[in-house]
Amino acid sequence: MADDKNKILDDVTGGEYKYGFSTDIEMDYIPKGLSEDVVRLISKKKNEPEFMLEFRLKAFRQWKKMKQPTWPHLTLPEIDFNDIIYYAAPKKKPELKSLDEVDPELKATFDKLGIPLDEQKVLAGVAVDAVMDSVSVKTTFKETLAEKGIIFCSISEAIQEYPDLVKKYLGSVVSYADNFYAALNSAVFSDGSFVYIPKGVRCPMELSTYFRINAINTGQFERTLIVADDDSYVSYLEGCTAPQRDENQLHAAIVEIIVMERAEVKYSTVQNWYPGDKEGKGGIFNFVTKRAHCKGDYSKVSWTQVETGSAITWKYPSCILQGDHSVGEFYSVAVTNNYQQADTGTKMIHLGKNTRSLIVSKGVSAGKSQNSYRGLVKVAKKAENARNFSQCDSLLLGDKCGAHTFPYIDAHNNTAIVEHEATTSKIGEDQIFYCNQRGISTEDAIGLIVNGYVKDVINQLPMEFAVEAQKLLQISLEGSVG
Amino acid sequence: MLEIKNLHASIEDKEILRGINLKVRPGEIHAIMGPNGSGKSTLASVLTGNEKFKVIEGEVLFNGKDLLELSPEDRAREGIFLSFQYPVEIPGVSMVNFMRTALNEHRKYNGLEPLSASEFLKLMREKKKLVEIDSNLTNRSVNEGFSGGEKKKNEIFQMAMLEPKLAILDETDSGLDIDALRIVANGVNKLKRPDNAVVVITHYQRLLDYIVPDFVHVLYQGRIVKSAGKELAFELEEKGYDWIKKEVEE
Numbered sequence: 001m002a003d004d005k006n007k008i009l010d011d012v013t014g015g016e017y018k019y020g021f022s023t024d025i026e027m028d029y030i031p032k033g034l035s036e037d038v039v040r041l042i043s044k045k046k047n048e049p050e051f052m053l054e055f056r057l058k059a060f061r062q063w064k065k066m067k068q069p070t071w072p073h074l075t076l077p078e079i080d081f082n083d084i085i086y087y088a089a090p091k092k093k094p095e096l097k098s099l100d101e102v103d104p105e106l107k108a109t110f111d112k113l114g115i116p117l118d119e120q121k122v123l124a125g126v127a128v129d130a131v132m133d134s135v136s137v138k139t140t141f142k143e144t145l146a147e148k149g150i151i152f153c154s155i156s157e158a159i160q161e162y163p164d165l166v167k168k169y170l171g172s173v174v175s176y177a178d179n180f181y182a183a184l185n186s187a188v189f190s191d192g193s194f195v196y197i198p199k200g201v202r203c204p205m206e207l208s209t210y211f212r213i214n215a216i217n218t219g220q221f222e223r224t225l226i227v228a229d230d231d232s233y234v235s236y237l238e239g240c241t242a243p244q245r246d247e248n249q250l251h252a253a254i255v256e257i258i259v260m261e262r263a264e265v266k267y268s269t270v271q272n273w274y275p276g277d278k279e280g281k282g283g284i285f286n287f288v289t290k291r292a293h294c295k296g297d298y299s300k301v302s303w304t305q306v307e308t309g310s311a312i313t314w315k316y317p318s319c320i321l322q323g324d325h326s327v328g329e330f331y332s333v334a335v336t337n338n339y340q341q342a343d344t345g346t347k348m349i350h351l352g353k354n355t356r357s358l359i360v361s362k363g364v365s366a367g368k369s370q371n372s373y374r375g376l377v378k379v380a381k382k383a384e385n386a387r388n389f390s391q392c393d394s395l396l397l398g399d400k401c402g403a404h405t406f407p408y409i410d411a412h413n414n415t416a417i418v419e420h421e422a423t424t425s426k427i428g429e430d431q432i433f434y435c436n437q438r439g440i441s442t443e444d445a446i447g448l449i450v451n452g453y454v455k456d457v458i459n460q461l462p463m464e465f466a467v468e469a470q471k472l473l474q475i476s477l478e479g480s481v482g
Numbered sequence: 483m484l485e486i487k488n489l490h491a492s493i494e495d496k497e498i499l500r501g502i503n504l505k506v507r508p509g510e511i512h513a514i515m516g517p518n519g520s521g522k523s524t525l526a527s528v529l530t531g532n533e534k535f536k537v538i539e540g541e542v543l544f545n546g547k548d549l550l551e552l553s554p555e556d557r558a559r560e561g562i563f564l565s566f567q568y569p570v571e572i573p574g575v576s577m578v579n580f581m582r583t584a585l586n587e588h589r590k591y592n593g594l595e596p597l598s599a600s601e602f603l604k605l606m607r608e609k610k611k612l613v614e615i616d617s618n619l620t621n622r623s624v625n626e627g628f629s630g631g632e633k634k635k636n637e638i639f640q641m642a643m644l645e646p647k648l649a650i651l652d653e654t655d656s657g658l659d660i661d662a663l664r665i666v667a668n669g670v671n672k673l674k675r676p677d678n679a680v681v682v683i684t685h686y687q688r689l690l691d692y693i694v695p696d697f698v699h700v701l702y703q704g705r706i707v708k709s710a711g712k713e714l715a716f717e718l719e720e721k722g723y724d725w726i727k728k729e730v731e732e
Contacts, residue, residue, distance in 0.1 A: 024696075095685075241575065287676055390550040428570065429533075429534075430570045433532055433533075434566065434569070434570045434572070435553075435572075435580075436555045436558065437530050437531075437554050437558050437563075437564050438580070438640065438644070439559045439584050439588045440580075440583055440587055441553075441555050441587070444583060448571060448572075448575050448580065448583060451570070452573065452575035452579075452623070453574045453576075
C-alpha cells in the first residue's frame with residue numbers, strides 16, 4: 001500500500017514539458033557578462049535616446065550596490081550574473097506588414113506554441129505582440145487599434161516613437177531602486193510591450209503578449225508598461241513558455257500599470273516556463289516585479305495569474321490604491337510539482353479613502369515542491385474605510401510537499417476592515433476512488449478536483465486563456481496522487 | 483455474469499473475506515445480509531477494486547473477464563456500479579461536469595463518441611425524472627452539503643445515468659426515512675432489466691420489501707453460510723442472526 005503510493009508519487013513526472021523544443025534561428029548575441037559597457041552596448045544596439053541610457057546606467061549602479069534578497073521561502077542557488085547573456089535577438093530584425101514575411105522557423109515556433117498569430121485567431125479578436133528572447137517580433141492588429149488611438153507596440157518601438165510617454169511613466173510605479181531584480185531589469189531590459197489607452201476608450205479586443213526564452217544561456221528581461229487614461233478599459237494577457245534546457249535560465253521582468261480616473265485594467269498571466277526535470281535540474285528562475293498604480297479615483301486593477309511553470313517563482317503582483325474608491329483584485333493559482341519552488345502573493349497598499357481590495361489565492365502543491373503565499377495588506381493613515389478580504393487556500397497532493405502562508409497586515413487607520421481566511425486540504429483517496437468507481441481515471445479525477453478547486457480564479461480569465469489554463473493544470477499535475 | 487470463486491481478502495493483514503463463492507446471472511437480484519462486521523461492505527470494496535483491500539486468494543469473473551486484473555475505473559467501465567454506503571463530497575466539482583466526464587469515459591471505453599452538451603443535458607433531465615431526484619441537486623458540487631437521503635438518491639441517479647450491468651447497493655437503506663427509501667427503491671426497480679443484475683447489501687429486511695430479491699445470502703465471518711429465496715429475509719427479520727451464528731458454530 002505504502003509502496004503503491006510511493007510509486008504513484010514517483011510517477012509524478014509523467015507529464016513532460018511539452019514546450020521543450022528550441023528553434024534554430026540565427027541570433028545576434030552580445031558576449032556574456034554584465035558591466036557598464038554592456039549596458040551602454042544594449043542601449044546603443046537599440047538606438048535609444050539619451051534619457052534611456054541614463055535610466056539604465058543609474059539602475060546598473062544601484063544594482064551593483066544591492067544583494068539578492070534572502071527573505072523568500074526559497075532555496076536560492078548562487079546565480080552568477082556574469083554567466084548570462086543579456087541581449088540576444090533574432091538576426092533578421094523583422095519589420096513586417098504581413099504574416100508571410102515572418103521567418104518561417106520563427107513562425108513554426110509560434111505555431112508550436114499555439115500563439116494566435118494566424119488569421120483565425122486574429123478573427124477571434126486577439127492582438128498579439130510576441131516577444132522571442134529579447135526583441136518583439138510582430139504586433140498584429142496594430143492598425144485597428146490605432147484608429148481608436150490605442151498604442152500597442154514593443155517597448156523599444158515606444159521608446160523611439162513615443163519617448164515622452166515612456167519618459168513620463170517608465171519607472172514611475174516600479175523604481176529602478178525598488179529591488180535587486182528590478183534594478184537588474186531596469187539596467188538591461190531588452191524588450192517588452194507598451195500599451196496606452198486614451199481617455200474614454202474601451203479597448204475592443206484582448207491584448208496579448210507571448211514571451212518565450214529560446215537561446216541558450218540568455219536571460220529574459222522584458223518590460224511591460226501599460227497606461228490607461230481616464231475612463232478607459234483594457235484587458236491584457238501574457239503567456240510564457242521556454243524550451244527545455246539543463247541549465248537554469250533567468251527571467252526578471254517588470255510590469256508597470258498606471259490606471260487613471262475611473263479606468264480599469266485587467267491583467268492576466270498564464271506562466272508555463274520550463275520547471276526543470278524531475279530531479280530539479282534546469283528550469284527557469286522567474287523573478288518578476290509587477291505593480292499597478294491606481295492613481296485616479298474609482299480606478300480598478302485586477303491581476304489574475306496561473307503559475308504552473310518555473311523552477312523558482314518569486315512574484316508579487318501588487319496594487320497601490322491611491323485614488324479614492326479605487327479597487328485592487330488579485331486572483332492567483334500557483335501549482336508546484338517535483339522540486340519547484342514558488343513564493344508568490346500580492347501587496348495591497350491602501351492609500352485613498354474607501355479603497356477596496358480582494359485577494360483569492362489558490363496554491364496546489366505536489367511532488368517535493370514548496371508553495372508559499374506571501375501577502376501584505378497595508379492601510380495607510382488616511383485610508384478611511386479601507387476594506388480588504390483575503391482568501392488563501394492550499395491543496396496538497398502527497399506528503400512530501402509543503403504549503404506555507406505568510407499574510408502580513410499593517411493597518412494604520414482604525415476604520416479599516418481587513419479579513420483573512422485560509423484553508424489547507426488534501427485530495428482524499430476516498431474521493432479518488434469514488435471517481436474511479438464512476439469510470440474516471442485517477443489523473444482525470446485529480447484534474448477534475450483541482451480544476452474545481454481553482455475555478456474561482458480560472459473564471460476570471462478570458463475564455464481562450466481559461467481553456468489553456470485548465471489543460472496546463474492537468475499536464476503539470478499528471479501522475480501526482482495524494 | 484458475475485462469478486466469485488473462493489475469494490479471500492484482507493485489510494492490514496486481517497483476513498475479512500474467507501472463501502466467498504457466489505454466482506449472479508443476468509436478470510437476478512441477490513441480497514447479501516449479515517450481522518455487522520461480517521464482511522458485506524468489504525465484498526463490495528473488493529469487487530470494485532478499492533486498493534485498501536488485498537486479495538489473497540480466489541478468482542472473480544465478470545462476463546468472462548478476470549475482474550481482479552482490471553483497474554477500478556475499467557471495472558466501472560465494464561459495467562460494475564457501486565452505490566456507496568457513504569458517498570464522499572467533492573467540493574468544487576459540479577455534478578454536471580462529474581457525470582459528463584464519467585459517462586463519456588464509459589462511452590469511450592465502449593467505442594462510442596462522447597455525447598454533446600445538449601444530448602447530455604437531455605439525458606440528464608430524463609434520468610432525473612425517472613429517479614425523482616430534485617432538480618437542483620445536479621446544479622451543485624458532487625454530494626457537497628447533501629443530506630444523507632439526498633446522497634443516496636444521487637447515487638441512484640448516477641446509476642440511472644451509467645446504466646450498469648451489475649449494480650451493487652451497499653447499505654443504500656441506511657439513514658433513509660420511509661419516503662426516501664421508497665423513492666430510492668422505485669428508482670432501482672425502474673432500472674431493472676432482464677440483462678442486468680443487482681446485488682443488495684443490507685442489514686435489515688425492510689429494503690427488501692421494495693426491492694424483492696431472487697436470492698438471499700447470509701454472510702458471516704467472511705463466508706456465505708446460508709443461501710435461500712426471499713423467505714430467508716423474513717426469517718432473519720423475525721429471529722435475528724443468532725440462530726445462524728449458532729448453526730455455524732455447531
